[in-house]
Amino acid sequence: MDSAVLWQRYQDWLYVHADLGLYLDISRMRFDEFFLKAMLPKFEQAFEAMETLEAGAIANPDEDRMVGHYWLRNPDLAPTPELKAAITDTLDAIDAFTTKIHSGTIKPPNAPRFTDILSIGIGGSALGPQFVSQALAPVDAPLTLHFIDNTDPAGIARTVADIGDRLSSTLVLVISKSGGTPETRNGMVEIEAVYTAKGLNFPDYAVAITGIGSKLAAIAQQNHWLTTFPMHDWVGGRTSEMSAVGLVAAALQGIDIHAMLAGAKTMDDATRTPDLYHNPAALLALAWYFAGNGKGSKDMVILPYKDSLALFSRYLQQLVMESLGKEQDLDGKTVYQGIAVYGNKGSTDQHAYVQQLREGVPNFFATFIEVLEDGNPNGIEVEPGITSGDYLSGLLQGTRQALYDNQRDSITLTITTVTETTVGALIALYERAVGLYASLVNVNAYHQPGVEAGKKAAASVLSLQTQLVQALQGAPEPLAIADLAIAINQPDQIETIYKILRHLAANHRSLSIIGSFGEPQTLKVAWSA
Numbered sequence: 001m002d003s004a005v006l007w008q009r010y011q012d013w014l015y016v017h018a019d020l021g022l023y024l025d026i027s028r029m030r031f032d033e034f035f036l037k038a039m040l041p042k043f044e045q046a047f048e049a050m051e052t053l054e055a056g057a058i059a060n061p062d063e064d065r066m067v068g069h070y071w072l073r074n075p076d077l078a079p080t081p082e083l084k085a086a087i088t089d090t091l092d093a094i095d096a097f098t099t100k101i102h103s104g105t106i107k108p109p110n111a112p113r114f115t116d117i118l119s120i121g122i123g124g125s126a127l128g129p130q131f132v133s134q135a136l137a138p139v140d141a142p143l144t145l146h147f148i149d150n151t152d153p154a155g156i157a158r159t160v161a162d163i164g165d166r167l168s169s170t171l172v173l174v175i176s177k178s179g180g181t182p183e184t185r186n187g188m189v190e191i192e193a194v195y196t197a198k199g200l201n202f203p204d205y206a207v208a209i210t211g212i213g214s215k216l217a218a219i220a221q222q223n224h225w226l227t228t229f230p231m232h233d234w235v236g237g238r239t240s241e242m243s244a245v246g247l248v249a250a251a252l253q254g255i256d257i258h259a260m261l262a263g264a265k266t267m268d269d270a271t272r273t274p275d276l277y278h279n280p281a282a283l284l285a286l287a288w289y290f291a292g293n294g295k296g297s298k299d300m301v302i303l304p305y306k307d308s309l310a311l312f313s314r315y316l317q318q319l320v321m322e323s324l325g326k327e328q329d330l331d332g333k334t335v336y337q338g339i340a341v342y343g344n345k346g347s348t349d350q351h352a353y354v355q356q357l358r359e360g361v362p363n364f365f366a367t368f369i370e371v372l373e374d375g376n377p378n379g380i381e382v383e384p385g386i387t388s389g390d391y392l393s394g395l396l397q398g399t400r401q402a403l404y405d406n407q408r409d410s411i412t413l414t415i416t417t418v419t420e421t422t423v424g425a426l427i428a429l430y431e432r433a434v435g436l437y438a439s440l441v442n443v444n445a446y447h448q449p450g451v452e453a454g455k456k457a458a459a460s461v462l463s464l465q466t467q468l469v470q471a472l473q474g475a476p477e478p479l480a481i482a483d484l485a486i487a488i489n490q491p492d493q494i495e496t497i498y499k500i501l502r503h504l505a506a507n508h509r510s511l512s513i514i515g516s517f518g519e520p521q522t523l524k525v526a527w528s529a
Contacts, residue, residue: 015280017270020263020425021372021416024280028400028410029365031290039289039440043282046439047274053435054272055079059446060236067446068232069239069431073265073424083234090230090244091257097227098251101171102142106226109204111169118163119249120148120187121175124237124318125209128246128427131315132260133253135308135423141253143171148187156190168200171252175209175245177231179216182458209244236446238319239431242424256420263424271432281432287411288437291365292339295441296324301357302343304369305396308418312369313343316430323434323445330442337443343367347395358402366403366410368396373417464493465500472527478514480524501525 001009006027015024053059056079059067071078071087078084100106104113119129126149133145146159163170172191176184195202208220208228220228229244240246242264247257271281292298300320302313325338344352346368357364374389382388403410415422438445467488472479479487481501485494498520505511505525512528 013283015278015283017267017280017425020266020422022280022422022425023412023414024283025412025414026283026287028404028412029287029290030409031286035290036286039286040276042440043276043286043436044274046282046285046436049439050272050432050435051274059444061444061447065446066234067236067239068234069236069242070268072235072242073261073268073428083232086230086232091247093227093229094244094247094251094257097229097248101252108169108171109201114143114169114171116163116166116170117143117145117173117249117252118148118159118170118191119145119173119175120184120191121173121209121245122149122181122183124240125149125175125184125245127238127311127315127318128241129249131311132241132246132250132255132423134311135418136250136255136260136420137253138255143252145249145253146170148191149183151183151186153190156187160191160194167194167198170205171226172202172206173209173249174206174216174220175231176216177211177214177233177237179210179214179219182455207248209248238322241427259420260424263419263421264428265424266421267425267428268432271429281429282436284411284429284433285437285440287365287409288339288433289440291409295335296337296339297363299340299342299364301364301366302341302369303346303349303366303396303399304343305346305392306369306371306375306418307345308375309369309371310345312426313341313345315427316343317341319430320434322448324438324441324443326443327449328443330444335441335443337441339437346399347392350395350399354399357408358399358406362408364408366400366408368400368410368412370396370412370414371416371418372414375417461496461500464488464490464496465504468497468500469504469527472511472525475526478512478524478526480522481520484525 010025010027013025013027016022053067054070054077056066056068058064068078068083071083075084075087078087097106101114107113119126121129126147129145130147130149137145146163148156148159160167174184174188179185192202195205203223203225206220206225208216208225209231210216210220210228211231211233217228229248231240231243231245235243242261250260251257271279273279276282276286288300302316304310304312320339320341327334327336329335329337357366370393374387374392376389379387379389382391400410400412415426435445467490468484471484471487475487481494481498485491485497490497501511502517505513505517510528512526513523514525515523517523
């Protein structure tokens with residue numbers, strides 16, 4: 001297209017939300033009027049499905065749950081007075097707790113105030129808080145936030161070392177809906193041991209964010225932890241940032257959580273509009289559908305051109321891929337749906353994978369996240385009349401044009417500045433876009449059987465390890481791997497048995513080794529304890 005046609009297309013498809021200072025441009029996606037007309041009936045159905053969802057329909061049949069993260073930023077929409085009260089009471093409790101922590105009314109036994117937060121959680125219990133913290137936490141935040149988001153002993157030890165002498169003034173948030181999430185449970189057990197070894201009473205530092213009546217709630221109550229905040233069963237992990245999961249840590253860091261909720265509410269209002277042309281989430285879903293032909297055949301590359309938004313792509317990985325990555329559709333038909341998401345930040349990617357985006361396999365569409373305000377009013381000129389921020393803007397515009405010139409599609413999402421309001425709006429925008437797209441491709445965005453299958457498989461490996469140790473402890477002589485597999489009646493699991501033994505040996509777990517793990521066929525093992 002020539003420049004005049006492109007300019008007109010830009011104007012035709014530009015969405016602007018003046019109150020949020022947000023612009024959405026899908027003009028560089030090459031769909032035509034025939035595609036658009038074919039999609040309109042699908043969007044009518046998607047808008048109806050979303051309205052039913054928000055009214056309280058059971059959207060997660062596997063767990064018989066409603067999906068109500070939208071109610072978190074507008075409690076008046078909750079379908080019952082009890083749910084509305086649960087939301088508002090939780091917000092009041094977060095505000096009151098934050099005030100007491102900041103004032104020193106609630107304080108550690110041996111320090112005048114808490115100085116740090118250690119958040120223990122995984123998946124949505126970590127990705128949202130991490131993204132929001134990097135985007136919004138002030139430089140002089142009243143508490144510094146740290147994370148344990150994996151069951152990696154070295155990572156846990158590194159985090160503890162980073163906290164150092166401030167452990168005695170560090171508040172611990174343990175986040176798990178069920179209280180049985182292994183990674184979070186492991187982090188809690190390890191950190192409690194660290195506190196105990198330092199002569200500190202862990203309950204004096206601990207806060208639970210968990211489901212009502214969960215295992216973790218019982219532990220917190222029995223051991224007199226500082227307090228507990230609820231995780232409601234109608235809020236999924238990947239949409240939990242606006243619940244206590246994300247709001248407690250954000251408020252403690254001095255982030256205005258009410259402005260974040262207000263931004264999300266404003267975006268929710270905009271994305272309820274049952275009009276494709278004036279609904280930014282619907283426009284995103286339209287672009288995604290076109291890019292991958294409704295089958296996710298192209299990856300979504302997220303390129304935020306602002307350091308504070310660098311973790312947005314990681315946050316969206318879970319939101320998009322866990323929501324849309326489904327083997328079966330709502331009719332039970334095998335469809336293998338999903339959209340792969342990856343990204344880093346601009347202009348870092350100018351020197352990383354933009355070369356492939358421009359000239360390599362055309363298996364993606366890009367989303368540029370632009371922030372108009374540079375964020376440094378005292379920025380100097382690095383060249384006559386040119387600032388570093390001008391360079392950043394130029395690199396974004398240039399890359400967008402270079403991709404389009406080589407037949408690579410892109411979306412550009414622009415905000416004026418990074419604030420609590422705009423971050424809340426971004427989160428709400430993508431939550432709604434995922435929900436609408438799921439309806440377009442006829443999948444359930446609000447359950448995750450594949451995740452549960454992975455957890456069950458991991459549990460079976462650990463059960464197998466227990467059987468192995470018991471068999472070795474009772475064996476009178478060293479056993480070959482094949483013989484050990486037969487001894488525990490698991491001959492089909494010989495490869496997993498080998499890998500379990502190799503891990504135990506690498507960590508000096510009382511195994512006596514005859515031979516080498518490099519030659520499994522001659523290896524024999526015994527229990528040496």
